[in-house]
Every structure is written in structure tokens, then in C-alpha cells.
Amino acid sequence: MLTGYGYASAESAGEVKPRLPQEAVLFHETYQIEGEEKLRHAYDKRMATFSKRHEMQVDSWTERVVRRLQSVDRIQKRANLASILKKLGFPMK
Secondary structure (H helix, E strand, O other): OOOOOOOOOOOOOOOOOOOOHHHHHHOOOOOOOHHHHHHHHHHHHHHHHHHHOOOOOOOOOHHHHHHHHHHHHHHHHHHOOOHHHHHOOOOOO
């Protein structure tokens, strides 16, 4: 028997996870790091508030990204993603 599954409460509104602001990720012709740290810290604060409100693990986005990229093994697995998707039938170039 499954427990803990059902329907969302009508009283609670859904919420979209905050995204990095465009000025942190969109560049034209050249990559700019000026102001990046300030934007990242502001985003980390917004994500911490969001995570706490939704009872998620409260660590910063920056910490999660660093953990994800810490080992070469994790990065190399991502390099295989295109071939895996091709094998699954996704149209990849």
C-alpha cells in the first residue's frame, strides 16, 4: 500500500524554482565575469529561501555545482550523454 501520495492542497499555490538572472548567463560576443560573484551570491540567497520554504536541502546553488564538478569521473560521464541519447533513439547530430 502506498502512503504519502495524493493531490496537492488547493490552499497551497505552486511555485517555480528561481532561475539565474539572464545577465549571469547570457553574453554577446565575449564572456564577462564582471559582477558574476554578486549575481551568484544573490541567486544563492534566493535559492536558499526557496529550498527552506519547500523543505529541500538548504545548500547554495554554487555548492551544488561545485560538488557536481569535483571529480573528473562525473565530468567524463556527461561527455557520453550524446551517444547514450542516440542509442535511446533521440535524433542527435
